[in-house]
Amino acid sequence: MSSNSYLDMELLRFTTAGSVDDGKSTLIGRLLFDSKSIFEDQLEAVAKTSDRKGLDHVELALLTDGLRDEREQGITIDVAYRYFATPKRKFIIADTPGHIQYTRNMVTGASTANLALILVDVRNGVIEQTCRHSFIASLLQIPHIVVCINKMDLVDYSEEAYNKVVDEFKEFSAKLDVKDVRFVPISALHGDNVVNESEHTPWYKGGTLLNTLETIHIGSDHNHIDCRFPVQTVIRPHSDEYHDYRGYAGRIAGGIYKKGDEVTVLPSGFQTKIKSIDTLDGEIEEAFAPMSVTMTLEDDIDVSRGDMIVRTNNQPEVAQDVEFMMCWLNNNPPRDRAKYIVRHTSNEARAMIKEVNYKMDINTLHRIEDDKTLKMNDIARVKIRTTNPLFFDSYRRNRMTGSLILIDEATNETVAAGMIID
Amino acid sequence: MNYNLKHLQELEAEAIYVLREVYAQFQNPVILFSGGKDSIVVTHLARKAFHPAKIPFPLMHIDTGHNFPETIDFRDNLIDSIGAKLLVGSVQESINNGRVQEEKGINASRNALQTTTLLDAIEGYNIDAAIGGARRDEEKARAKERFFSHRDDFGQWDPKNQRPELWNIFNGRHSMGEHFRVFPISNWTEMDVWQYILAENIAIPSLYIAHQRDVIWRNNTWIPVSEHIELREGEKVENKQIRFRTLGDITITGGIESDADTLEKIVEEVAAARQTERGNRADDKRSETSMEDRKRQGYF
Numbered sequence: 222m223s224s225n226s227y228l229d230m231e232l233l234r235f236t237t238a239g240s241v242d243d244g245k246s247t248l249i250g251r252l253l254f255d256s257k258s259i260f261e262d263q264l265e266a267v268a269k270t271s272d273r274k275g276l277d278h279v280e281l282a283l284l285t286d287g288l289r290d291e292r293e294q295g296i297t298i299d300v301a302y303r304y305f306a307t308p309k310r311k312f313i314i315a316d317t318p319g320h321i322q323y324t325r326n327m328v329t330g331a332s333t334a335n336l337a338l339i340l341v342d343v344r345n346g347v348i349e350q351t352c353r354h355s356f357i358a359s360l361l362q363i364p365h366i367v368v369c370i371n372k373m374d375l376v377d378y379s380e381e382a383y384n385k386v387v388d389e390f391k392e393f394s395a396k397l398d399v400k401d402v403r404f405v406p407i408s409a410l411h412g413d414n415v416v417n418e419s420e421h422t423p424w425y426k427g428g429t430l431l432n433t434l435e436t437i438h439i440g441s442d443h444n445h446i447d448c449r450f451p452v453q454t455v456i457r458p459h460s461d462e463y464h465d466y467r468g469y470a471g472r473i474a475g476g477i478y479k480k481g482d483e484v485t486v487l488p489s490g491f492q493t494k495i496k497s498i499d500t501l502d503g504e505i506e507e508a509f510a511p512m513s514v515t516m517t518l519e520d521d522i523d524v525s526r527g528d529m530i531v532r533t534n535n536q537p538e539v540a541q542d543v544e545f546m547m548c549w550l551n552n553n554p555p556r557d558r559a560k561y562i563v564r565h566t567s568n569e570a571r572a573m574i575k576e577v578n579y580k581m582d583i584n585t586l587h588r589i590e591d592d593k594t595l596k597m598n599d600i601a602r603v604k605i606r607t608t609n610p611l612f613f614d615s616y617r618r619n620r621m622t623g624s625l626i627l628i629d630e631a632t633n634e635t636v637a638a639g640m641i642i643d
Numbered sequence: 644m645n646y647n648l649k650h651l652q653e654l655e656a657e658a659i660y661v662l663r664e665v666y667a668q669f670q671n672p673v674i675l676f677s678g679g680k681d682s683i684v685v686t687h688l689a690r691k692a693f694h695p696a697k698i699p700f701p702l703m704h705i706d707t708g709h710n711f712p713e714t715i716d717f718r719d720n721l722i723d724s725i726g727a728k729l730l731v732g733s734v735q736e737s738i739n740n741g742r743v744q745e746e747k748g749i750n751a752s753r754n755a756l757q758t759t760t761l762l763d764a765i766e767g768y769n770i771d772a773a774i775g776g777a778r779r780d781e782e783k784a785r786a787k788e789r790f791f792s793h794r795d796d797f798g799q800w801d802p803k804n805q806r807p808e809l810w811n812i813f814n815g816r817h818s819m820g821e822h823f824r825v826f827p828i829s830n831w832t833e834m835d836v837w838q839y840i841l842a843e844n845i846a847i848p849s850l851y852i853a854h855q856r857d858v859i860w861r862n863n864t865w866i867p868v869s870e871h872i873e874l875r876e877g878e879k880v881e882n883k884q885i886r887f888r889t890l891g892d893i894t895i896t897g898g899i900e901s902d903a904d905t906l907e908k909i910v911e912e913v914a915a916a917r918q919t920e921r922g923n924r925a926d927d928k929r930s931e932t933s934m935e936d937r938k939r940q941g942y943f
Contacts, residue, residue: 232649299803329807329808453663460696462695509646511653511657512652565812628814
């Protein structure tokens with residue numbers, strides 16, 4: 222795409238988690254409505270449903286209703302993705318249910334997010350589920366957290382009540398690995414400080430929620446230091462024009478690659494130089510995460526899917542023993558000494574869970590060392606042994622080369638997600 | 644040097660990545676090609692993903708027999724210019740073979756019949772991945788769709804039991820007879836698609852651009868006059884300047900009055916639109932969950 226495109230917008234992906242009564246759906250509805258992202262026919266449909274339910278106002282929460290079972294039961298079952306844009310940014314919301322049995326959905330929504338929106342009812346303060354959501358945000362290394370202290374209208378917009386919750390959250394989150402936490406006092410129902418500034422909170426000097434979402438710095442969310450290029454597929458046109466062409470296609474997982482860079486191909490260890498970085502629009506001089514490109518190399522060496530092209534002087538770990546924090550996603554618990562398929566970047570191997578170090582109580586953040594049986598939604602620190610080496614970084618350093626999934630060979634289901642620890 | 648991608652570049656990189664994963668993980672993928680803007684964009688992205696090689700999969704058109712002639716011309720020209728193979732699944736043939744029955748009644752359409760034709764074609768050609776241009780912003784059931792969406796051996800979607808999809812690691816493993824639907828532009832909005840078409844200067848059927856056409860007012864939209872449509876009492880043919888926001892079966896795809904006769908004007912019009920693009924599609928108006936119901940059965 223031409224770089225002088227007039228479309229000068231960044232993309233922010235954020236996740237929201239909440240349970241039935243904390244106003245999450247109302248907040249998302251409010252954000253979409255006040256940013257004028259709702260179409261007339263959508264609003265009409267919601268107005269009709271509100272009317273049928275006997276409500277005297279248009280219930281914005283209905284804007285986020287999805288599947289039939291959700292409409293009937295008034296719950297969120299699965300991650301729903303929603304989209305809106307302002308003149309400053311495009312937003313993708315991963316709207317996830319907050320019940321404990323839906324930890325796997327929260328983890329899923331969090332895995333691609335730059336920012337987590339955590340809702341707290343100002344009357345209840347930091348409760349178990351706040352801890353759970355925050356822990357998952359830190360486990361998944363979401364770079365930014367915005368805590369929306371909601372239902373301010375019900376405490377007369379009291380600064381004291383707000384500060385109390387802020388202090389509670391700060392005290393608790395000191396135990397977590399989170400870098401950037403902000404707080405906004407809101408009323409999703411009335412729209413205070415969501416898109417429009419509230420008249421009721423003159424004591425609050427920060428921006429509205431939307432203003433925060435529009436301006437938070439996300440430029441450094443990708444790793445631009447450690448060059449990691451997992452090869453997805455090899456492109457061989459076999460045409461007259463490109464007779465001997467061998468291009469290595471993939472999405473850059475870290476770092477900045479330039480034509481002429483000295484690189485090493487893993488696992489073979491062959492060293493060579495980048496001959497060209499190609500796109501349909503022509504050769505480019507450099508490429509960086511998360512671009513999808515095709516590279517050619519100076520030397521004709523054997524490279525295939527699952528290999529990784531890295532800078533010779535900065536290499537990832539190469540190992541068959543890998544330790545990670547794991548979220549178990551499947552109804553069937555892991556079987557004793559069972560083998561799984563591990564998918565990591567474009568690489569695949571078979572693996573066996575060797576050891577469960579401890580389980581996490583995600584409400585209290587305590588380690589459970591005496592009961593190591595894993596069920597759906599459990600989070601544990603585990604060690605696996607793989608049939609061939611993986612090339613990885615710690616998840617803290619790189620979310621793309623530090624993440625993996627386990628697949629059950631018998632059912633083909635994705636049964637676990639892992640965040641690698643160094 | 645600024646090492647940040649703009650939103651369209653990031654969406655493009657994501658879609659190319661997904662298309663390459665399909666190539667790497669499946670034996671026999673196809674691109675579902677309707678002649679609409681979304682499948683045109685997916686095809687364009689596939690060219691980018693495999694350049695300088697040709698797109699390594701055929702395009703498959705599920706033909707209701709109720710086409711805009713412009714769509715078919717456009718399809719055939721595109722196939723020629725990119726050197727791809729075209730597969731066609733014909734709803735008319737499904738009707739002739741007795742696989743489906745033509746709907747009767749005042750709002751009859753062939754929309755729902757496509758599901759059978761599509762599933763038959765997937766089975767007949769042994770397809771294990773059908774790449775589509777559906778977007779999550781289009782409809783509430785689609786908002787819950789995965790990039791790699793698993794279908795059982797009846798072609799059905801089970802929205803409550805989808806595989807978790809984390810980071811950009813896609814699991815396309817499946818048993819014999821099962822297949823996947825893959826949606827590379829899941830995260831794009833209607834606006835993104837138009838901005839991208841404009842930025843990349845992608846050719847689209849003239850139907851999207853404002854033009855004069857004979858139409859009738861039906862179900863709150865301008866339905867094009869064609870050999871497949873019968874006038875009802877009280878309906879009269881008018882000539883209007885219209886354009887289409889989506890393209891589908893000619894009998895149910897309504898146009899809007901518009902003077903957007905360039906891509907730039909279309910982008911402006913989309914930015915100012917107060918109705919969703921599928922608001923002009925009779926197939927979505929049948930009930931609150933009509934898309935969910937059709938998707939469960941194996942629809943696009």
